[in-house]
Amino acid sequence: MIYKKARLILSTLLILITLSSVAQKNRPDIHVWAATPPMGWNSWDCFGPTVTEAEVKANADYMAKNLKSYGWNYVVVDIRWYVGNDKAHGYNETDPDYVLDEYGRFMPAVNRFPSAAGGKGFKPLADYLHQRGLKFGIHIMRGVPVIAVKQNLPIKGTSLRAGDIYSEKDQCKWLHDMYTVVPGKPGAQEYYNSLFELYASWGLDFVKVDDLSSPIYFAEEIEMIRKAIDRTGRKIVLSTSPGETPIAHAAHVQKYANMWRTVGDFWDNWKQLKEHFKVFERWNKWRAAGAYPDGDMLPLGRIGIRAERGNPRMTGFTKDEQYTLMTLWSIFKSPLMFGGNLPDNDPFTLSLLTNKNVLQVLNQSVNNQPLFTREDEVAWIADEPGTGAKYLALFNTGEQTAAIRIKLAELGLSKEVMITDLWSGKAMGKFSGEFAPELNKHGAGLYKIVRILK
Structure with a gap:
């Protein structure tokens, strides 16, 4: 009898080990998705929360023609693409014209992104980029929309509703579009699953998730997002924001994200640039293949067109400071997300982005310190x-x-x-x-x- 029980226990253990091994084998290696630091363009520095489809396409066309052969390929639509009447120099929180579907998921504002009409979402824009050999990214805020909770909209694929998964605790302090999704609540993971099912159907390649890492590091929400991404089977690069990500969570963010912010919003002034030397030294040991501490966007070229800060201008950095910026980001192997309006680049700005020797340091160097x-x-x-x-x-x-x-x-x-x-x-x-x-x-x-x- 004892022998039979021992055999049963041993057999059960072998089954569990086998199942665990299969799970490990089938788990996607998220860090292969970004074998080198991601390089691209993001709409934030130029256009804040007001970028239009025409502006995105203009930057994509420039990238395809002038930068793609040097490794630049991500085009990222930043914050509040789902608000039809947002404004520059801040956000319209007085009477925002939100656009969302019947499952409480934000959709592109059609007056800004005409190709999204008829419920197509961002798929036509993603197709436009993919046809040019580029990749498509968006910015989102963590959580569930406040408006979805107020309307108590259903969560796709469940009998639950937005009102079942939210908490007002730890709501974002600087933008009030979202409530916290409570980890472990029935429907919480399903809501994130429904988001990334939608994004994958659009052809998403990159997602920047804001209010996720500072001042509060939402570890469980990061894991829900990671699980939802992996479930789609699509290789979507995960970028967490804002910064500085608490370094106490460095091992966790390195495991679940492809890039994470090391600073708050970075603009074109020497004081902020000089601070990066200490920041990058602090974060250097946490870089790994496919997992990159992120020095934030490059405020170069023509910025501030309809941005949060400053008037339309060419970057306030001197040429020497621009060399410092590109040299430091490259030797540290930070992702490169250009913030200027690419069609307005002058020859000097273009030269900063197309130096093969420097980009080789970014992409191929090792033992950086x-x-x-x-x-x-x-x-x-x-x-x-x-x-x-x-x-x-x-x-x-x-x-x-x-x-x-x-x-x-x-x-x-x-x-x-x-x-x-x-x-x-x-x-x-x-x-x-x-x-x-x-x-x-x-x-x-x-x-x-x-x-x-x-």
């Missing part, structure tokens, strides 16, 4: 895989032009090396012992260092 931070000097290093070559990023954060001196021994280089300036593509010559390029204030240099074999 800070080397030193001195009073007005910062250095980062990385390796080119398989060659023994090293990448070196130097930054002058001070207010005067200065030579940034580095002993090559600090890089483990004791013999003569050849150094190339990656921004210009020009060989700088042979060096041994020390390398000391002169950099303008707030400027940066990015270099490739190759050992000379004798």
Whole structure:
């Protein structure tokens, strides 16, 4: 009898182990979906909550023509695409004209996105992008719409309603479109499932979910969203927002998201840019393949057209500061989401986005890490895989032009090396012992260092 019970227990354990193994095997590897840092355009810096379909298409057309071959492929419609009468420099919370379907899911405002008419949603726009070899993304707020709760709309595929899954606790402080979805409530997961079923039917490739990670980190809601995405079988990149994501949750966000914010909204001023040096150093160890700490959007080119902050303008960054921004984001391997209106790019802005040497550092470098931070000097290093070559990023954060001196021994280089300036593509010559390029204030240099074999 004892022998039979032991055999039964052993058999049950083997079944459970097998089932667990099958589940692990079938679980999608979400991090393969973003093998390199995502690169694209987002409508927020230009148009705030008011972007139109024509503007999205204009930016997509520019990307397809000028940037796609360099790896830029995501086109993301940011916040409140479901409000027909939103406004620049803030949000219309007085009398918002919400558009939603019978299951309490927001739909594109047809006056702004005409191709969404007839219940088509964003599928026609996604098709337009896919036909050009691009990928489609949207911004959403976590939770269930307040208006869906007030109308107590049904949750698709269930006998439950929006009023069964919500809580007013922890409602977003800066935008009041949504209530919290309570994890574990019957219908909560089903609501998120219904959202991503809809988005997958549109052809969604990227979702930025806001009010999810700061000041409160909603771990269970992140897991519900991840589960809903995976259930669709579609490779939808998950970006969590806003920042700074609490670093105490770094392991969790790295597991469930493809990118997560390390700062709040980033705009075109030196103070905010300079703060990124410490932020990126803090987050550097949490980067992994397919999981990227996100320094936020690139406020470059023509921004502020109908935005939350500032009047229409070319970026307030100097050219040197723009080099610093692109160099730092690349050596840190942050996602690159351009904020300017692409059709208004000048030649300099385009050159920042199409430098193959710099983008190679972003996409292929390994072992990226800070080397030193001195009073007005910062250095980062990385390796080119398989060659023994090293990448070196130097930054002058001070207010005067200065030579940034580095002993090559600090890089483990004791013999003569050849150094190339990656921004210009020009060989700088042979060096041994020390390398000391002169950099303008707030400027940066990015270099490739190759050992000379004798």
